Amino acid sequence: MILMRYFLILLLCFTTVNSYSQDSTATKTPERVKGTIISSTSQEPLSEVNIVNINQVVGTATDDNGQFEIKAKVNDTLHLSYIGYKSIKVRVTNDWLKFGNTEITMTELALALEEVTVKQLELTGYLEVDMKQVPIQSNNQYRISGLYGKAYEGRKTNIATKVLGAIFNPADFLYNMFGKKPNEMHKLKKIKEDDEIRNQLAKRFDREMLMVLLQVTKYDLDEIVNQCNYSKDFINTANDLQMLDAISECYEEYKVIQRSKERKSKKKKDKA
Incomplete structure (x- = not known):
């Protein structure tokens, strides 16, 4: 009877330790985060957005569905940039790591095209004079x-x-x-x-x-x-x-x- 009691106690301890180990493994912080980047105006996904983890110095880009996955841990900073859109920095949080894919919105920039004046060479027909006008x-x-x-x-x-x-x-x-x-x-x-x-x-x-x-x-x-x-x-x-x-x-x-x-x-x- 006493032997049986010791056996039950050992079994209970083993079960508790095993459950704790499984919980620890399950809650272990993943090494990568996922996200989807969309446009603030069209609400459509943005492909080829550049993403760089500033802390770990690794980069990636979004696919055709605006999705990406990158190596990261809590408090790392991701820098997102895309032509025609305002670049942003996003901090990796515990919630992001815990719940997985996060939707991130990027805002378009107002593009102002500057007038460019191209200076043409005014050739005279005299080689010695014209050669001096050509930048070396x-x-x-x-x-x-x-x-x-x-x-x-x-x-x-x-x-x-x-x-x-x-x-x-x-x-x-x-x-x-x-x-x-x-x-x-x-x-x-x-x-x-x-x-x-x-x-x-x-x-x-x-x-x-x-x-x-x-x-x-x-x-x-x-x-x-x-x-x-x-x-x-x-x-x-x-x-x-x-x-x-x-x-x-x-x-x-x-x-x-x-x-x-x-x-x-x-x-x-x-x-x-």
């Missing part, structure tokens, strides 16, 4: 991986001189950007490894996604590339992927020189 662009063009038929500008001089100046002069722009934003700059590698984000950047010229991911302004982006010896022509014509690769290359060279500087400084201290 001496920037070398190179192909970029993953972009068939596209080309972009290479730097005209080595960056080492400017980066060295950035390290030894604390007031220098590059030093302030690279040295004081290590977390943002570390995202560069993650951005380059995500094929979806790279594909999105290759189609964009507005710098918006880069600004969001790196937490910098458009001026900062342009100035980084400028300080890295890329021309204004490149800054004005490069797509966002080309800008990303230019900044990434500049940052990698900066890190090499920074480590060299730190080793020299350590040697001086050891000798002293």
Whole structure:
């Protein structure tokens, strides 16, 4: 009788533990969230909306039904952007993770087309005179991986001189950007490894996604590339992927020189 009682107690304990384990598994936070994006005016789904998880640096896009699924956890921020619509940021909540698909509405922007004046060349018929009117662009063009038929500008001089100046002069722009934003700059590698984000950047010229991911302004982006010896022509014509690769290359060279500087400084201290 006593043995039977012990057996029932053990069985009850096992059942309780097993039920708790199942409940824990069932309530475990999923690693992905789902959503559907619609237009505020037409109430129709929007396809090819760009979605980027700023915290985990992963991206995706909506399908023909306006639906998407992306890796995320509680308090992650998703950045949604679409041509002709106001970009928005959405925070991932417990309710979203718990209840699944969430409907998100995006609002159209009023598009204002600016008048563009194209200056035509007024040819005189005299070669020597007419040649002076043709703008000369001496920037070398190179192909970029993953972009068939596209080309972009290479730097005209080595960056080492400017980066060295950035390290030894604390007031220098590059030093302030690279040295004081290590977390943002570390995202560069993650951005380059995500094929979806790279594909999105290759189609964009507005710098918006880069600004969001790196937490910098458009001026900062342009100035980084400028300080890295890329021309204004490149800054004005490069797509966002080309800008990303230019900044990434500049940052990698900066890190090499920074480590060299730190080793020299350590040697001086050891000798002293």
